[in-house]
Amino acid sequence: MKKSTQINGLPIISISDGNQVGKVKSLVINPDKGSVDFLTIEHEDFQVSVKAIPFKKVVGIGEYAVTVDSENAVIDLNEIPIANQLVNKKIKITNTKVMTRKGELIGEVTEFYVDQDSGHILGMQLKLADKEVALSSESVVTFGKDIIIVKEDVASYFLSSVEELEKGEVDLDEILPAEEVVNPREDEEVRALKEKQIELLAGKTLTKDVYDKNGVLLFHAGTILNSEQIENAQEEGPSIVVELSMNVEA
Template sequence: MKKSREIVELPIINITDGEEMGTVKSLIINPEKGTVDFLVIQHEEWEVSVKAIPFKKVVGVGEYAVTVDNESAIIDLNEIPIANNLMNKKVKIIGTRVMTRKGQLLGQIDEYYVNDDNGNIEAIHLDMKDHTEMVHRDAVVTYGEKMIIVNENIENYYITEEEEPTAPVLQEVPSVLNQEEEQASEQLNDLQKKQLELLEGKKVVKDITNQNGEQIIQAGTILSQDEIQRVQSEGPSVIVDVTMNVAE
């Protein structure tokens, strides 16, 4: 598990060639899943377009570098609508205020912790008026651009930095969506419809796996609507992988 600040500014190394491809400029958050889906790359030769690496393509996040297999891990965000949409949501987490579902303002987040194997946001570090606490991911109801909503019984989700962030056994609470999030959800639905139109009938040229490494689409498959919808349900990084590996 890494602090977000431990990932930003790390060099990105292509382990096939042993070359540095830039540094991590920022992390792109998926607010619906509470994950880091992409690492934005800082490179002096790429100022015109925004390049990123899907977290799924990351081999490792070490103390000194982020490693990927080869240059094919890099994508142009402007060419992947769903990735660009996530970036435009501008969910930053650090510095965002935290409020309970019933409207009590608790403080703001000064750090968050990322599972360096799968990109899950495992915990947030909450700076309150008189103390700070590390809070398990299951306390979070909604990640918004300007506000993060959490459960009222926040103290039940406190963990120490030495503990592994295991989930408390509590009743699930339905997500709270404000107007901006509802609009974002509608935009996402439009993007998914466009993906259906773009991908239906195309041939997958390599095996596609989910974030757990399980094969979900076999190479040579001609994509149907059901298969595309199944891939969409796996998250942005998987649909990006499919988009990059299809042929007419």
Template sequence: MKKSSQIVGLPIISIESGSEIGHVKSLVVNASDKSIDFLTVDHPDWDVSVKAVPFRKVIGVGEYAVMIEEEKSIFDLSEIPIANELVKKKISIIGTKIINRKGQFHGEVSEYYLDDNTGRIVGLQFKTNETEQFLSTEHVITLGKDLLIVAEEAIDHIVKQPEELFETEKPYTSENYSTLPKEEIVPETPKENAPPSEEDGNGFKEKQITILEGKKLLKDIYTPSGELMFEEGSVLTRDEIEKAQETGVGVVVEMSMHVSG
């Protein structure tokens, strides 16, 4: 587990060439999955375009550097429509105010922790009455641009040390969040002030479909379990993209990085 601030600024090193190929500029948040999906890369020769490395391409995150297999793991954002969309959402987490579904204020996020093996955001650090406290993202309903909505019972699960986050959180599965009652997912706030909700997630999926539909795959796409899902040369249809979305964000990202047309 690492703080976001421990990753930003780290050198990115290619294992293949043994050379430094940039620094971590920022962490790209996937609010729907409560994860870091990409690291943007800072390099003095790349001022014209923004480049990023998918977190799943990261071999390891150490105290000294972020390790990737090869420089080809870094892509221009224009080649990764999904990453570009996530960047445009500008979800930073730090500085976001924490409120529960009933509108009670708990504090402002000063830092967050992530699993440096998977990119999953595991906990939040915030201050209440000048005391630093921590909360597992298990209790987070919505990660918005300005507001972070938590369940009413979240106050009962606040801990005093980040190490306690591991003791309070449940093993993460995609089902844990998707099976919450609908009223626990969509905060009851006025529409004009409401943070991104389930409807926004559907809108994001529609954007993915718009971007990818009709494009030709440049390589075979496999499921996380290794089964062939789509063959190279396939022209993506709406049904196929929806199937990929249901399978997982990693599949959609892989498709986005290997399409043309």
């Protein structure tokens, strides 16, 4: 388990050649999964576009560096719309207010903790009116841009220390989207994004097999993607679309 401040600013080292790829600039949160999906990179040569590393490409997060197999792990976010969309959501957790679904203000997050192997957000350090507690992500309903929404019985998830976050497994199926009014503009943006993904990927050939989160084969290497297959990938989730985008012939 790592807290966000232990990851931010770390050098990123390529194992294959020992070169420093850059430094971790920020952690990109996927609010639907409750996870860190990408690490953006700070590098003097990366001025024009935003570069990042998918969390699943990270080999290890140590005290002194983040390691990846090679510089091939680095992607250009402008070339992967779904990743770019996550960056533009600007979801942050630290210094964000926490409120129950009934509108009761609980406190404010001072730090959050990440499973260094999977990227899943295990929980947060929460400042209440009279004390600080650790809060398991099991209580989270929505990771929002301005507010984190939690269950009404949030107090039952309070822990006396952050070390306890590692003892229990977070059931990600419990992290459900809040019941919100649908924003028509958001729907239009999502549709436009999906159409752009189809436009970018249709007709391109996969260079490796792609599996779903349960290890079931979705697409064979050598598949020439059509719009129907891309739509199926979109239904599987953003991570599958990213996987396709990273493994097609230019």
